[in-house]
Amino acid sequence: MSDVRVHRTRHSVDVDAQPGVVYGLIADAERWPLFFPPNVHVERLEFDGRDERLRMWATANGDVRSWLSERTQDPAARRITFRQTRPQAPVETMEGSWVVEERPGGGTRLVLLHDFTVAGDRFEDVRWVETACDTNSRAELASLKGIAERWTLLDDLVLSFEDSVRVHGPAELVYDFLYRVGDWPELVPHVSRLDVTEPAPGVQVMAMDTVTADGGTHTTESVRICFPHAGRIVYKQTATPALMEAHTGEWSVVPDATGVTVVSQHTVVLRESAVERVLGAGAGLPEARRYVREALGRNSTATLNLAKRHAETAIRML
Structure with missing residues (x-):
C-alpha cells in the first residue's frame, strides 16, 4: 500500500x-x-x-x-x-x-x-x-x-494587431537584437531603463521604463519566453500601464529566400474603468483602442526598424 x-x-x-x-x-x-x-x-x-x-x-x-x-x-x-x-x-x-x-x-x-x-x-x-x-x-x-x-463587451475590450518590417539581412542578427533586451536603453530611444534576469535558459524577467510621446514615463514588468530555433520571443506584461488590463505579444523572425520579415504582434485587454481617467472626460473604448494601437505600434515599429538597421549594417560592414 x-x-x-x-x-x-x-x-x-x-x-x-x-x-x-x-x-x-x-x-x-x-x-x-x-x-x-x-x-x-x-x-x-x-x-x-x-x-x-x-x-x-x-x-x-x-x-x-x-x-x-x-x-x-x-x-x-x-x-x-x-x-x-x-x-x-x-x-x-x-x-x-x-x-x-x-x-x-x-x-x-x-x-x-x-x-x-x-x-x-x-x-x-x-x-x-x-x-x-x-x-x-x-x-x-x-x-x-x-x-x-463582460462577455458581450469582449470584442470591444480585446484589441489585436501586428506591425512588420522587411529586412535584407540574416535572421540570426535580427533575433539577436530582439533577444538582448539588456542593451536596449543604449539602442532604443524610447527605453530609458531596463533590468533583466534570466532565471532559466530562454526565460527572461524584465522591468522597463518607456518614454511616452508626451515626455512622460511608464513602467512595465514582463516575462519573455524565447525560442531561438523558431525565431520567436513571446511575452506577457505582468505589470501593465493604466489603460491595459492585460497585454501579451510576440516578436517573430521569419526568413525566406530573399530576406527576413520581422513581425511584432500585440493582444490587449483594455481596462474600461481607466479610460476617462487617462484620456479625459467623454472618452470611450473607441478612443482607447485608437490610443493603445498608436502607442504600441509606434514603439514596436521603432524597435523593428532598429533591428533592421542592426542586421543590415552588420552585413555592409562584413
Whole structure:
C-alpha cells in the first residue's frame, strides 16, 4: 500500500454568465495568458477535439514555472480534467478538473479542483505548492468571472494587431537584437531603463521604463519566453500601464529566400474603468483602442526598424 499523501484543494466562484460562456473560456487554453494573471504562455502541442497536450508557462509564488499537461474536454458534461505529465519540483504529481455547474437561479458556479503529491512530503514544500495553488486559483477564478460577466463587451475590450518590417539581412542578427533586451536603453530611444534576469535558459524577467510621446514615463514588468530555433520571443506584461488590463505579444523572425520579415504582434485587454481617467472626460473604448494601437505600434515599429538597421549594417560592414 502506498504511503504517498495526496493533498487536495478546492476553489469555486459564482459567475453571472451562461455556463457555455464559462466553459468556452476554460476550454480555450491558448488564450489563458490574456485572461488569467498567472499564465504567461501556452502552446498547444496536440489536439483531437477532445484530448490535448499543452506546454504551459506560469508564475507561481513569484517564480516562472513550466510543465506539460494533458487535458480531456467534455463539453456535454461541461467538465475538463487535466494532469501534469512533466511537473516541476517540488511537485511530484498534479491533476484536477474544472467543473462548470449551472446554478438553479441562473448563472454558473465554477469549481476548480487540484490533487497533488510532493516529493518527500516535506512540510515547507507542501506549503509552497498549497500557497501557489491557492494564490493562482483565486486569481484565475476572479479574472475569469470578470471576463465572462463582460462577455458581450469582449470584442470591444480585446484589441489585436501586428506591425512588420522587411529586412535584407540574416535572421540570426535580427533575433539577436530582439533577444538582448539588456542593451536596449543604449539602442532604443524610447527605453530609458531596463533590468533583466534570466532565471532559466530562454526565460527572461524584465522591468522597463518607456518614454511616452508626451515626455512622460511608464513602467512595465514582463516575462519573455524565447525560442531561438523558431525565431520567436513571446511575452506577457505582468505589470501593465493604466489603460491595459492585460497585454501579451510576440516578436517573430521569419526568413525566406530573399530576406527576413520581422513581425511584432500585440493582444490587449483594455481596462474600461481607466479610460476617462487617462484620456479625459467623454472618452470611450473607441478612443482607447485608437490610443493603445498608436502607442504600441509606434514603439514596436521603432524597435523593428532598429533591428533592421542592426542586421543590415552588420552585413555592409562584413
